[in-house]
Amino acid sequence: MRHRNIRSRLNRTSEHRLALMRNLAEALIERERIQTTAAKAKQLRAFVEPLVTLGREGTLTARRLAFSRLGKKKAVHKLFTVLGPRFKDRNGGYTRVVKAGVRAGDGAQMAYIEFVERTVVEPKEKKPKDARQRMRERMRELQRARARM
Numbered sequence: 675m676r677h678r679n680i681r682s683r684l685n686r687t688s689e690h691r692l693a694l695m696r697n698l699a700e701a702l703i704e705r706e707r708i709q710t711t712a713a714k715a716k717q718l719r720a721f722v723e724p725l726v727t728l729g730r731e732g733t734l735t736a737r738r739l740a741f742s743r744l745g746k747k748k749a750v751h752k753l754f755t756v757l758g759p760r761f762k763d764r765n766g767g768y769t770r771v772v773k774a775g776v777r778a779g780d781g782a783q784m785a786y787i788e789f790v791e792r793t794v795v796e797p798k799e800k801k802p803k804d805a806r807q808r809m810r811e812r813m814r815e816l817q818r819a820r821a822r823m
Contacts, residue, residue, distance in 0.1 A: 712773060726768045772785060
């Protein structure tokens, strides 16, 4: 019986769900923000937050536990060297889920899941390489300016 088991099973077997959560958690730890369905994001939050708490501890036992749950050395390393110290003064609530509309193919509710105190890296503007590309860029700017008028 499944009395009081509230979480969704995501129409997967337990092994498939565990593999899905490990892969999503690794992607979230690596990129600090990912887009997925809202149901997966809500389940991922419950999977990742205890891992960040382990990262805050920083002990060898915590590192081994995190590795047994994630299975990726690179993700565990970032969890303990970057994310753990970042959330040292925070008592939980390390992630947020932001809804992002519906997917065009099947109408599934999409969402972004991200770390609360993530560092945002702004992309640098690239200068056009040759005269032709500079001219195209100037023409685009003129067209944008005309469209605003």
